[in-house]
Amino acid sequence: MTDQARFELHLNDEIPIIEAFGELDMSNVHGFEALFGEAAGHNKGVVVVSLANVRYFDSRTIHALGSLASRLAKNRQKLAVVIPNLPSARVILEMSGLKSRLDVFDHLEDAMVFARANKTEPR
């Protein structure tokens, strides 16, 4: 974690939630990715990633999310992503071609509703 951004992994109803704050770019995206393994390891059928409090993210972040989605899909888990409520943020996601592979929300509460509904117990 740097002063440019901070990343947190916590559980809500046993559902792993990764929250990012600040600015995400090539200089720190690996810190963000570092939490993915642990989050996926909870094996609750869904991982929530919130970018709601991120001031900046770019295609590297999207690329990382794509990788995580692929990884989760192999394990029959879903990735719920909360993005800033900005039209341009949606454009980035759409351009990434990932929109079909992710579940995208404007608010963390909405993402949690989805997550609880898709929550599974580890096999």
Add this chain to the structure above:
Amino acid sequence: MEPFAWRRARSAGDVKQKAEALRVAPSPVRLFARMRRLLAISAALIAAGIVVVAVVPAPYKLVTSILVLLAANLVALTSIARARTRAFRGLAQSRAEYLATGDSIPFGVWAGLPTGELTEVSASYAALFGKTPDDLRGFGWTSTYGASADRVLNQYLKRTKSGNPFEFESEIAASDGRRYTILTRGAPVIRDGAITGWAGINLDITERTRTQRDAITAESRYRYLADSIPQIVWICNSAGVVEYFNDRWFEFSGTDREGVISGRFSERIHPDDVNNSFLSWLHTSPPPGAEYEREYRLRRADGAYRWFLGRAIAQRDVDGKILRWFGTSTDIDEQKRALAQLRFLAEATDTLGASLDVTTTCRSLARLAVPSIADWCGVFLLGEDDSIVTMALEHEDPEQVEILSSIERRHPRTLDSKSKVSETMRTRTPILITYSPEVVREITASEEYAAAIATFGWRSAIYAPMIAGGRTIGAICLIYANSGRRYEADDVLVAQELARRAASAIENALAFDREHRVADALQAAFLPPTLPRVPGLSFDAVYRPGMLDASIGGDWYDAFQLNDGRIVLSIGDVAGRGLKAAVVMGKVREAFRAFALQDLAPDEILMAAERVLRLSENTTMVTAVVGILDPIGGSFTFASAGHPPPLLAHADGTVETLDLEGIPLGLFDEHEPKMRTVAIEDDALLVLYTDGLIEYGRDVIEGIAKLKEAAISVVSRRANQAHAIESHVLASPANDDVAILTVARLRVRREPLEIELPALPESARLVRAGLERYAVAYGLDRDEHFALEVAVGEAVANVIEHAYGIDSGRLHVRAEENEAGLHVIVRDTGHWRPEREEGRGRGLPLMKALGTEVDVDTGPSGTTVRLTFPRKAQAAPARETLETTR
């Protein structure tokens, strides 16, 4: 003139005390007429052989009376001589007739030969000695003179030798034991043109001689008395013209007794005291019976002025008319000085204790000394390296002070210097000097300094060391110049006492200064080391510890940026001072930070902080304002816990008080603070402060008015606004702590942005920061800003990741505005490599998808990516942008 009592001696040994008192009118014409008449009467009486003496009842005017008497006697003598010459011619024929005449005259007549032999003498005279005239004939008379017989005979022989009438005095002892003073007068007896013998009379002048002797004794006693008392004594006539001074005056004034003495007194009175002079008083026509008593300064022979108490009483005639004034002038200089010195030292103690600032204390000391006890005053402190620092120089003429200051700067002193300032510090002993060319040469080697001393007219000086706790901390120098005063030994004691008190005050101030510095350092540890650097915003803050107390205060301010770019501002004041207040302050400030980072709104931050404060054992009252500033949207959302309302100054010169209800933290368990959001438009200035700023003048309303005035005056500044407000509102350091935090929203000039950075991952963020400033200026909203950042960020990332491979290189970014819109150029000097890896090919399409026109120019010297963001049809003003989200 005093009345004379005239006495007539009627017979030998029977001088009766019968006298007639005659009053002489004071008119000079009448006086002269009376004197002439007296002279004539005296002469006639004396000529008739009657002794006329003047009895002087009072010691004064003796000279006049004696003169009159002598004149009368001389006139008489001459006429007697003539008469006697004529008479002797007759007497030669009639000896019996002559002797008969002699017997009717007290002490008789006599006739003798030039050889000294007595031929005739009155029986009345011989009877005094129980003898007959025959017993005294020849040289028989010498037996009546006893031991002084030879002296009297010699007198006779000597006087008769000249051939002129003569007289001499002698003393005789009568047979009844009484002693007489005899005036013997003689005239030649001339027959056929030759002196054949001498004839004369004996006059009893015993009473006259005694009176005369008594009068001389009285006069000399009076003079002795007048000359021996320490006061100046003077006598003047009813018009105030001085007729007499005693010795003291001539000693004091250095003048001699010759010439006119009137007017000399007045010219020596200090110009400031002329109204207190006797003459001025006399001209005010004082009521009858009034006595004069005034204080004034008189100039001594050496030019020094001394204080005197003047007193005068009138001598009046029977009608109450003033004849003359008797006056004294008593030297009260020492008493005056002692009183002034006591008063000065008391004032000095008050003044020196009034400040705990070293510089202020030194200046106060110098200002205090001039002009009460010095014309010039210097205050010097000894530095740790033995250098001597001039802390204050004082004189009534600032120009002269400036000249001396500039010389002092060119000739710095150390403890080892030749100067007296150094010497008094080295020896720890006061020095009293009188300036002379020799002394000046001894004091300084500098020609310039010596010339200045002469120009300033320095006369005398006292140098006194300032010693505190056994350590020499400095010195004071007092100099008399233009006032004409001079220091004396007593003044050294005062200077020493002043230096002692000053040393104590300065030592306190130095100690306070040291403690204050510690407290400041501690306080600073609780304050943010730096303020956020946000494009389009200008932050400034001041924290000034109160002057009253060295202990740490409970005021704070804070400003930091959240990850989403918004800025948390807080300012607050914990009741009380000292460690407890500091601990609470630290806790509350940290709580605000923690809760703000957890994305709580300002009202929630206050509520949460209240709970934290409840957990603390040291519950105390805290007032605060906490708010979140959205730099992009230009809004400020805040809540207040009973704190003075923030001010918002606008570019149009108006000021808004951002009132908001709220109660201080630490008073109630539950609290629901209100929240308010205000727009911060371009060129507006937000001012947060603590009450020390507005309570400075003990009048809060006036304090707020002054603060508003200050806010307007600094609203156009682009930096240092808080400092400017502080100096505008606080004329001098405040007693209470003062904290000021200002945020100005600057209208950013749309100048081209040029950035050149190493092509490294860390540079991406710096490019974004630069673009943000530009976005603010361009009036982009949050979404547009995000799109701009992402599009440019993709181009920048390509340069950083691909342009230079493993080599190092530079990244160039330029942003500028033209008619078409906003242009951003991202350039490198490396080699473009098309993305092959998965996901990396999205950069260019993404830029385009974000509404940007993209042009890539690749060549051997590098790649240039041109991005154009079309100008919006209606660019929304920045302050109307999105409401702060959380």
